[in-house]
Amino acid sequence: MENNFTRPRILLSEMLMSLRFCRTFMLKLLSVAARARNWYRGRQADNCRAEEYRAGFYAEAWRDAAARLGASVELLGNDILEIRSGRAYTRVRQNTTAIDDPVTLAVAGNKSLVYRLLANRGLRVPNHLAFTLKDMAQVASFIARSGSEWVVKPVHGAGGRGVTTGVTNSFDLFRAAVAAAAYEPTLVVEQQIEGNLYRLLYLEGELVDAVLRKSPVVVADGRSSVRQLIRRENCARLEAGRKFAQSLLSIDMDVRRTLAKQRLSLSSVPKEGTVVTLKTVINENSAADNFPATGLLCRSIIEDGAAAANAVGARLAAVDMVTRDPAVSLAQSDGVILEVNTTPGYHCHYYRQGEGCPVAVHVLSSIFGAPVKRGPQGPQECVMFQCGSLDRED
Numbered sequence: 001m002e003n004n005f006t007r008p009r010i011l012l013s014e015m016l017m018s019l020r021f022c023r024t025f026m027l028k029l030l031s032v033a034a035r036a037r038n039w040y041r042g043r044q045a046d047n048c049r050a051e052e053y054r055a056g057f058y059a060e061a062w063r064d065a066a067a068r069l070g071a072s073v074e075l076l077g078n079d080i081l082e083i084r085s086g087r088a089y090t091r092v093r094q095n096t097t098a099i100d101d102p103v104t105l106a107v108a109g110n111k112s113l114v115y116r117l118l119a120n121r122g123l124r125v126p127n128h129l130a131f132t133l134k135d136m137a138q139v140a141s142f143i144a145r146s147g148s149e150w151v152v153k154p155v156h157g158a159g160g161r162g163v164t165t166g167v168t169n170s171f172d173l174f175r176a177a178v179a180a181a182a183y184e185p186t187l188v189v190e191q192q193i194e195g196n197l198y199r200l201l202y203l204e205g206e207l208v209d210a211v212l213r214k215s216p217v218v219v220a221d222g223r224s225s226v227r228q229l230i231r232r233e234n235c236a237r238l239e240a241g242r243k244f245a246q247s248l249l250s251i252d253m254d255v256r257r258t259l260a261k262q263r264l265s266l267s268s269v270p271k272e273g274t275v276v277t278l279k280t281v282i283n284e285n286s287a288a289d290n291f292p293a294t295g296l297l298c299r300s301i302i303e304d305g306a307a308a309a310n311a312v313g314a315r316l317a318a319v320d321m322v323t324r325d326p327a328v329s330l331a332q333s334d335g336v337i338l339e340v341n342t343t344p345g346y347h348c349h350y351y352r353q354g355e356g357c358p359v360a361v362h363v364l365s366s367i368f369g370a371p372v373k374r375g376p377q378g379p380q381e382c383v384m385f386q387c388g389s390l391d392r393e394d
Contacts (some may be wrong), residue, residue, distance in 0.1 A: 112155055124330045153188055194324065
């Protein structure tokens with residue numbers, strides 16, 4: 001039986017539940033709006049042109065690899081290539097191959113699951129929490145207890161889409177979560193680790209190549225706003241063609257957060273010569289921001305990367321690590337493994353500062369079990385392209 005004391009408690013509880021429902025509904029509505037905006041941006045002519053460059057880069061890489069192996073190539077349509085060597089054949093589409101099975105791809109695509117598998121092997125991963133928009137109160141409390149910076153991303157995301165760095169408070173969290181939820185409902189928040197990002201590429205358990213990947217930057221001219229500098233950089237990328245970058249710079253939450261840390265905004269006009277870091281997420285960087293790194297790695301780092309690929313069960317895997325010093329172990333540098341990617345991009349291995357690595361040659365050789373034909377640079381040397389020869393295409 002209700003009394004004069006229990007009734008107000010029931011009403012208050014119902015009001016709080018209604019408020020939580022309304023807040024979750026509004027966040028979902030905002031994420032739908034963000035998804036529509038992203039779709040519209042993706043359909044714009046410049047982005048379509050950049051996607052054509054991306055497809056052209058992979059077609060060229062696979063045709064070159066096939067030629068080195070004495071294999072033939074047939075375009076089946078929709079960027080799908082069939083590559084034949086004698087009676088054996090395989091099909092590829094850009095950076096997607098048949099080297100790993102669908103279950104392995106599904107495992108690698110789930111960041112929370114990958115972190116659990118790595119932690120079970122004693123490998124270092126960032127402090128993290130999976131959540132949905134209805135869990136925002138708990139997540140806000142979770143990050144408030146740490147006092148550090150956090151990263152919000154879709155749990156199955158790829159290519160840096162929907163990722164926001166530098167989250168420090170509830171307001172940042174809500175905006176970042178809405179941006180990430182535009183791609184999928186399940187999200188992950190993870191502690192942001194200081195250091196540089198190194199991508200270690202493994203094939204059949206062996207390290208093929210390593211790249212130091214830095215954030216995209218622009219140099220101010222003292223007259224243009226940051227927004228204008230970004231627009232100019234994108235025009236330069238389109239003019240340079242597929243050798244210089246895989247994508248255009250997009251203006252998202254990560255851009256705004258990264259600029260804010262430099263006391264800048266999109267409308268700011270930095271002093272001439274100022275190097276402006278545009279993003280903390282490195283996926284939209286260019287060849288000028290990537291550097292060969294194999295010679296910088298200590299044995300512990302290489303072994304941890306191989307163990308991470310093995311934990312996921314991947315034959316081909318790009319293991320992303322953040323560390324202040326790759327010459328010491330992750331434990332010594334407070335570094336972590338961020339991701340194990342089973343459909344890694346090849347561009348940063350081909351086009352960068354210094355010598356490049358023909359990844360497609362190694363992948364195709366592994367699929368066919370065939371030796372690489374000796375070319376002018378030798379069969380296994382990763383010296384196919386150099387950033388210094390990035391001539392602009394007509």
